[in-house]
Amino acid sequence: MSIPLVDVKAQYAPLLAELRERIDGVLASGRFILGPNVQAFEREAAAFLGAGETVGVANGTDALVLVLDALGIGPGDEVICPSFTFYATAEAIARRGATPVFCDVDPRTLNLGPAAACVTSRTKAVIVVHLFGRPCSLEGIPQGIPVIEDTAQAFGAPLGARRAGAVGTAGTFSFFPTKNLFCLGDGGLVATSDPELAEQVRVLRFHGSRDKQTFEGVGYNSRLDELQAACLRVFLAHVEGWNAARREAAARYAELGLGEVCELPADEPGHVYHMYVVRSPERDRIAAALREAGIACASYYATPLHRQPVFRDLGYGAGSLPATEEAARENLALPLWAGIGEDVQRQVVEAVRAAVTARAA
16 A cells, blocks of 8 residues: 555545535635635634734745735845745745845754844845744844745744744745645735735735726736635634644654654644654665655755756855755655554654665664
């Protein structure tokens, strides 16, 4: 029996009847663009996160671009971000004509390290990424610089008195089907407690217009679908339980002895384990053995952003971000989802142990 990295269907299968009822309601209404489900989901998500407002958009990448645009960031500006993250984080900066300034990660958390040393007179924002579901601390970022939280991988993670994505200037979210809160396709969200920023994002997502008649600027066509919003409203009611189940599964890996054969992710109360990522200098050999055994795994960001061809002209050489490059060589995501069984996790641990033991022999 093969074991997937993530089993999304196992999470939504018990909710099919409710999902179909919500979808049928949208079909019956004939409202498919910015209808009542989008409006309701925006209110419900804002209340859940502890944000003043949220704005539904087409996907997580657009959420980043829209926030950068709303902040007036463009050519000649610099935006600090980690290199150990998905391409969209830096792609959004480059899309606005600004320059990504890559900062090394903290080797324990793999989140953005001290950013103050990267600040220059051209720094206009910092993007922190709550990587793999672990909230990134916003401490140490100089006052007065807007902080954008890329929260694509950490919906629902607690961060202080609120939740990740609702603490900085703005938070951006992706609802890609493997996320902690997911939809049945693409979807995204911007969260902020700045009403002017929220309104600017709202105008930009709809071609720079408030009424389809008067156009105040060059915007985008980036709206959360009504059908996806209807599904997200169903899933939002379950995300806390799903996150708790992910934490239980993460703890179970440790109980089963996985830490004896590889380095486990450091746990902390806010971690919601979008991915369960271990580390080993023998990563590639372990991964090959797992795949041979029918167990899915993944190495994330094996070529970190500062070493990608698109950013070659920025001049980052090999070894310029040592903690990032070590994490890129060693990280391995193992199967984890809300509801994964102990028997499945035991098979994973035994396969990793067998791979390490074979090498030692």
